[in-house]
Ligand SMILES: O=C(O)c1ccc[n+]([C@@H]2O[C@H](COP(=O)([O-])O)[C@@H](O)[C@H]2O)c1
């Protein structure tokens with residue numbers, strides 16, 4: 001028994017909760033501290049935490065993942081509400097679709113920045129999303145009314161802050177174990193929510209890439225990239241109130257790099273196909289990193305070459321095929337082109353003879369050529385071209401559908417077969433010819449990007465202002481006629497192709513699908529030669545990682561279409577040649593890039 005003085009009783013020590021007494025706490029206020037070694041370790045982990053953008057493909061052991069998630073789940077939360085939920089993503093096709101969303105958001109964001117900042121932002125790595133073996137999407141379940149959670153009635157967003165603390169815990173826990181984590185918020189939150197099927201009021205906080213880091217940055221990446229520096233502590237600490245010592249210093253607003261205003265675009269969804277293998281992408285960037293040249297010194301071309309090497313697993317042949325498709329367009333009868341319809345047939349015949357510009361460009365790039373007659377003017381298919389003509393009569397898009405659904409399905413199927421065949425040769429480049437098809441392409445571009453006809457219609461092969469005016473009217477009529485079919489294009493891209501056309505775009509959409517399923521990179525061309533990429537991605541989202549924007553052409557809506565695809569063009573030459581000329585020029589650049597990658601001296 002404890003000795004006690006008269007009139008004093010022992011302190012009743014609680015059996016649960018805090019067992020310390022007021023006396024103990026008063027005698028030793030710092031007695032709750034961990035030892036110096038723990039403090040030192042914690043400070044080291046906090047100081048050494050980095051936002052990791054590059055990952056090794058090696059798997060994250062499940063016990064380590066659980067430890068990281070446990071750290072997240074131990075975070076503080078408002079009213080002990082634990083509003084976080086962790087969605088662990090390992091499915092490569094979901095990851096690829098998220099990466100496409102991020103690619104697009106990256107271009108959208110760059111468009112908002114000043115030129116220099118945009119270039120630096122585009123230089124920053126986003127491939128981490130494709131490389132990291134695990135993605136953890138931290139979402140905040142906000143379905144409970146704020147007033148029902150202690151502390152949220154007054155600060156309704158405190159649930160989001162709670163989730164942010166969970167993320168920081170995960171970050172530190174990962175870092176301490178040698179794992180890297182990257183918090184990616186370059187998404188339209190609605191798009192990410194629909195990708196993951198989140199219910200209303202469950203909001204994503206971002207995508208955490210998790211894996212073994214393929215970089216060990218001593219300082220933050222954005223500081224290393226000369227984006228910004230950590231502010232001195234004095235600049236962020238104030239005494240007693242905001243701005244009190246104006247004379248000494250005035251806190252400045254966080255730096256903004258915003259340039260001109262810009263409009264974004266909509267959502268994406270569809271079926272799942274084969275995804276880009278993360279380990280081959282890492283292997284390709286490993287090779288690039290080992291060259292006797294600064295990292296990513298070839299800019300956009302370096303990234304394209306890494307993609308191509310990843311798809312070809314380092315043994316991509318230094319050649320490929322230009323698939324050139326010609327088709328007629330009844331809309332040409334409405335005076336929307338400066339040229340006669342028969343030119344389409346002439347060009348296809350010249351292509352077979354090897355002298356159309358696209359054919360010459362393909363040959364000089366070292367590519368093979370496949371010429372397809374998808375219904376050019378004239379009774380008989382062009383001799384020497386593969387016939388793939390629509391069977392039924394077609395209408396001009398302003399008053400009638402351009403194609404029947406059955407023909408669209410046939411064109412897609414034929415294209416797939418051809419694309420699979422072309423994939424076996426290496427790169428697959430797209431080419432089209434069709435007098436009147438920039439009107440068709442403008443209507444498609446309006447449907448898929450939400451551009452107005454005024455902003456989408458361009459000069460095509462050389463229209464004057466009267467022709468441009470007629471093109472706009474036709475596109476307006478077409479969009480008014482098809483109404484909701486335009487907005488529903490993601491759910492049924494083949495229906496949009498039936499409504500608007502054209503046969504060459506439908507066939508090339510099949511080519512993209514077939515080439516991608518054969519594992520080939522696909523080089524897009526101008527406006528009509530890029531829309532097949534958009535439509536194919538809406539059918540099979542993982543096609544996106546196979547696409548290369550060969551060029552940004554002179555046609556008006558092209559830039560917006562590339563932004564929708566999340567792609568940066570290799571060339572910007574104001575081309576309007578069609579026929580795959582731009583795709584062939586870009587393909588030759590890519591092939592040269594591959595030779596450089598494979599030939600340059602390596603470092604240890
Ligand atoms: O590649 C482009 O973006 C491009 C831009 C303008 C015109 N074209 C070519 O010109 C043709 C369509 O022009 P138009 O004026 O008849 O609609 C078609 O054969 C296309 O290959 C192609």
Ligand SMILES: Cc1cc2nc[nH]c2cc1C
Nearest residue numbers: 339343433461577578579
């Ligand atoms: C001559 C000519 C060649 C073409 N190739 C693709 N579109 C074309 C349009 C014209 C007019």
